[in-house]
Each structure stands twice: as structure tokens, then as C-alpha cells.
Amino acid sequence: MGTYILRRLISAVAVMMVVGIFVFLLLRLAPGDPATMMAGDMATQQMIDGIREQLGLNEPLPTQFVHWALGVLSGNIGNSIFAGQPVLQLISQRVEPTISLSVLTTILSVAIGIVFGTFAAWRAGGFVDRTLTAFSALGYSVPVFVTSYFLVYAFAIKARWLPVQGYVSIDHGFGPWFVQLILPTVALSLSYIAFIARITRASMLEVLSEDYMRTAAAKGASTYSMLFHHALKNASAPILTAIGISLAYLIGGVVITETVFNIPGVGRLVVDAINNRDYPVIQGVLILVSGLYVLINLAVDLAYTLVDPRIRY
Amino acid sequence: MRISSLPRLAVRHPLVFTGGGLLTLVIVAALSAPVYAGDPMIMDPFKLLQSPSTQAWFGTDSLGRNVFARTMYGARISLVVGLLSTMVAALAGLMIGVTAGYIRSFDNFIMRVMDGLMSIPTILLAIALVALTGPGIGILIVAIAIPSTPSTARLIRSVVLSVRERPYVEAALCGGARLPRILWRHILPSSIPPLMVQSANVCAGAILTEAALSFLGAGVPPSIPSWGNMIASSRLYLSIAPLNLFAPGICLAITVLAVNLLGDGLRDMFDPRSKQRR
Numbered sequence A: 001m002g003t004y005i006l007r008r009l010i011s012a013v014a015v016m017m018v019v020g021i022f023v024f025l026l027l028r029l030a031p032g033d034p035a036t037m038m039a040g041d042m043a044t045q046q047m048i049d050g051i052r053e054q055l056g057l058n059e060p061l062p063t064q065f066v067h068w069a070l071g072v073l074s075g076n077i078g079n080s081i082f083a084g085q086p087v088l089q090l091i092s093q094r095v096e097p098t099i100s101l102s103v104l105t106t107i108l109s110v111a112i113g114i115v116f117g118t119f120a121a122w123r124a125g126g127f128v129d130r131t132l133t134a135f136s137a138l139g140y141s142v143p144v145f146v147t148s149y150f151l152v153y154a155f156a157i158k159a160r161w162l163p164v165q166g167y168v169s170i171d172h173g174f175g176p177w178f179v180q181l182i183l184p185t186v187a188l189s190l191s192y193i194a195f196i197a198r199i200t201r202a203s204m205l206e207v208l209s210e211d212y213m214r215t216a217a218a219k220g221a222s223t224y225s226m227l228f229h230h231a232l233k234n235a236s237a238p239i240l241t242a243i244g245i246s247l248a249y250l251i252g253g254v255v256i257t258e259t260v261f262n263i264p265g266v267g268r269l270v271v272d273a274i275n276n277r278d279y280p281v282i283q284g285v286l287i288l289v290s291g292l293y294v295l296i297n298l299a300v301d302l303a304y305t306l307v308d309p310r311i312r313y
Numbered sequence B: 001m002r003i004s005s006l007p008r009l010a011v012r013h014p015l016v017f018t019g020g021g022l023l024t025l026v027i028v029a030a031l032s033a034p035v036y037a038g039d040p041m042i043m044d045p046f047k048l049l050q051s052p053s054t055q056a057w058f059g060t061d062s063l064g065r066n067v068f069a070r071t072m073y074g075a076r077i078s079l080v081v082g083l084l085s086t087m088v089a090a091l092a093g094l095m096i097g098v099t100a101g102y103i104r105s106f107d108n109f110i111m112r113v114m115d116g117l118m119s120i121p122t123i124l125l126a127i128a129l130v131a132l133t134g135p136g137i138g139i140l141i142v143a144i145a146i147p148s149t150p151s152t153a154r155l156i157r158s159v160v161l162s163v164r165e166r167p168y169v170e171a172a173l174c175g176g177a178r179l180p181r182i183l184w185r186h187i188l189p190s191s192i193p194p195l196m197v198q199s200a201n202v203c204a205g206a207i208l209t210e211a212a213l214s215f216l217g218a219g220v221p222p223s224i225p226s227w228g229n230m231i232a233s234s235r236l237y238l239s240i241a242p243l244n245l246f247a248p249g250i251c252l253a254i255t256v257l258a259v260n261l262l263g264d265g266l267r268d269m270f271d272p273r274s275k276q277r278r
Helices: A002-029 A033-039 A045-055 A061-073 A087-122 A127-141 A144-159 A172-209 A212-219 A223-234 A238-259 A266-276 A279-307 B003-012 B012-032 B068-102 B102-116 B120-134 B137-163 B167-174 B179-216 B227-237 B241-270 B272-278
Strands: none
Touching: A002 A061, A002 A279, A002 B102, A002 B120, A033 A045, A045 B167, A061 B272, A087 A127, A087 A172, A087 A223, A087 A266, A087 A279, A127 A172, A127 B241, A144 A172, A144 A238, A144 B179, A144 B227, A144 B241, A172 A223, A212 A223, A223 A238, A238 A266, A238 A279, A238 B120, A238 B179, A266 A279, A266 B102, A266 B120, A279 B120, B012 B068, B012 B241, B068 B102, B068 B137, B068 B179, B068 B227, B068 B241, B102 B137, B120 B137, B120 B179, B137 B179, B167 B179, B179 B227, B179 B241, B227 B241
């Protein structure tokens, strides 16, 4: 057990190093001079030199990397060229809407996805199952921005039930915050519900044919208890993995959803950085998000041992 | 494939038939757009945001351009970027996967690098690449292919690992076959079916990513019509001219659905057991 955790930690650190080196090299090896690129079309030679100095592009590559890596480790992931502030500070100002949207989406998709997938597996080939097949075909094929605009058109523009766009901080009360987030959350959740439900279904199907399920039925366990106590617990490892994996895709979805609904979160920060050619911001978000992903998946792997006592490394 | 075998395909593998058929339709529509669709570029300042008419079947956009023509031409970008980035990812994934699976001393290193690439969200990685080099179709293909490669490489590696232990590979080795021959004659054929299924998934993802990037302003330059940038430029007029947004949106969804169906169908075709498992 101890050696497993250690091994897993080492491999997480290795993966983070790969991400770091890759993100670092991206800027240096891209065709063209990055400083000229970021300065824009109207730049003077002085501005270009300034950016080059700020990024430390005049030093040899290994020196640059050591400087940069030490900075990242001490929490300095670079400065925005456009805003002049540290990237970490910019992100912290924008993080509340992004976390709100991500957490609500995760709760909604996990809750509905697991229940949906469980019932689909319980009566495989039945009505719920076929609904899931159709739903997941749509969930995988309709991009999140098309779903978003469809929901906006139907529920905000035509029916006028919900706001079209915008974000209200949770400081102004739970109600307004929640109402603003309903449409973005639903739009973003659809594909995750499909994904989690499909994995849940597949994993449950295997468990439901086990001998102990027949035993549970024979001793008179209720359907609810059979599905959610006996089966789901044993089927949970692949479902947990799926939730961990889908978090990486969630970030991409958040970038798009924030743009559609005009939510001033980290995703918008990235999109604005594209237009301003503010590469350090994109680089900073890239490093931070990838690190978060590696950490979450490490946590998921370790959580298996808690959920399923049969797994002993 | 002969025409006469199409009905049999439809009965035996309905998903392959439907997906392949839809995709063929989209490809034909995109290629023959100049014949029937009209000019996607010409602007008419007297016909802004008009509703559908016989001249412009889907109406006109905020610059007075023909939305139907733009939607049909937009398919070209989706298909070109989707197919080319899939091919790049499949080739790169095949080479990396075979190397990792066959040359064990590289395996650990290669797979850690792939793990690292996989932990970077696709859209963010693509945004970073495009932000560095400026928008363009070439960089878009590379930007989408790079994050799609690790999953393919992983899959091929697992196939190679299982095939290399098979008796017929050992027999070939004993018979004096050299490494290139083993790879070409024994390893590659087993890799093709899973690679095709995987590539269909990659292709669906690539089309979605291209549209997302163009939507966010990090994809195809605005002068070239693509479904993503059409949706982005028509979002302000959603309440007046919904068709401007939903026409490319629905075409995008249909194209991705077609590729997904084809992928699911191919999986069932190559591995009949998967049908029962699902």
C-alpha cells in the first residue's frame, strides 16, 4: 500500500515535469520570434526588446528553464503582458465563476449520470436503456455551444424564464447566483451525463450478473437496495475513473460555456488572452489546469482503496 | 465496394451504413457546393439579416451574405481539418505506439510523455499553439493532432504488447524474420481494426475541436466560412435571425453524429462481442 502510493506520487511528479517541459518548449520552439508575435503589429523595437527581457528570452535555454521552473514551483507562473499583473493574481480574481460552474456541473452530471446509467443497466434493452442510447448519441455529437444557444433561444429569448447571459457573484445571495448558472450548467452537463451514464451502465451490467446479486435477490433485498447498495458499490471503480477523466474535458467545456454566457471566469481570461496575444496568461492557465488534473486523478486512484476494500496494492 | 453489396451492409451493419451514408452526403455536399450553393463571400448591404427566401434558403447574415452558401462551404473546413488531423494523429500514434510496445527500453519514457500530453486539456493546448503562431489551417491541424495522438499511441501499444507474445510472431522470429518484416506483416495488420475505430472517435473530436476553436476566435481566420466562426459571428443576432446560428450548428451536429455512428458501427463489425456487451 505504502509503496503503491509512493510509486503513484512519483509518476504524478514525472507527468507534471513532462507538462512543464512541454509548455516551456512550446513558446521557445514555435516558429517565429515569440516576443515580436506577442508585441503585435504596431510594436516598436523597444517594446519587443522589453518583452524579450521580461520573458528572459536572451538567456540560454537550460538557464531559462531552470529560472522558469523554480518560479512555477514558488507560485510565480508568469506575468500578463497585457494587464501587467501576475497571472496567478488574474486567475484568482476570475476563479469564483469557474469553480461555481464546474462544481454545479459535476454534481448535476454525476447525480443524473449514475442514476440514469444504473436504471439503463437494470433493464438492459428496455425503454430507459434505449433512451440512454439516443441521448448519448446526441450528447457526444452536439457541441456544447450549439446546445447552449438552443437552450438560450428556447428558455431565455422565447419563454423568458431565465436570464440570457451574465454572472452574479454568490456574495449577492444564493438565489440570483443559482438562477444565472442554471442554463450554463445544464448545457455543459449534457455530454458529461451521457459519458458517465454510459460508463455506469457498462460497469453495472458486469456486476449485475454476479452470483452475489442473485444471492441478494434470493434473500429478499429490495430493488433499490440491490441496485444502489449491492451493485453500485462494486461497480464504482470505473465510474470514478470516468469522473476523473472527464474533468480534463470539463475545463475545455468551461472555456466555451463561459464565452457563450458571458461569464467572467478563467475561461474568458484565456479567450481574451488569445485576442491580446497574451501568451503568459495561456501558459499559466495551462500549467495550473494540468497540475489540477494530475492531482485529481491521483486522488481518484487513491480513492479506489477507500471505496473498494478488495483493491490492495 | 460494389453497389450490390450495399443492402447487405445496411442489414448487417446498420450503424456503418447510416453513419457512412450521412458522411458521404456531407462530403458530396461540401465538394459540389460551387455547383448549387451560390457565392458564400458576396455581401449585399441592402439585404441584411433577411429571413429565408428562394435566393437565400437560410436567409442572410449581418453582412448580407448567403447563409445557405456559407453553411455548405463551411463543411469543407470541418472535413479538411477533421480528416487531416485524424490522419496525422493516427500515423503519429501508430509509430509511437509500435515503438513503445516493441522496444521496451523506450516504453516507460514514451508513455510518461504521453501521460503528460494527455493531462493537458485539448482545447487549451490548441489555443496555446494557435495563440503562438497566429490563426491558420495548417497550425489548426497540428494543434488538434497533437492532443489526439496519446490515446491512439496507448491503444496501439496495448495491441502490440498482446500480439508480440503470440505464437505466430515467435514462429516468424524463429524462421529468421527481421524486425521490419515482423512489424509490417504481423503487428500492423492486427493494429488496423482498432486504429480505424479509434480514428473515427478522434475524427469526431477533431471536428468538434475545430468548430470550438473557430468559435472562440482561435481557429480559421474569419474571412473563410467555417461552422464555428459562423456561429460566433451570428450569436449577437440570435433573437432576430436564429437560423444564422442553428443552420451551421445543426450541420455540425449531423456531421459529428455521422462520424460517431460510423465509429460505433466499425467497432461492432470488427468485434461482434462488443455489441452484446453494450
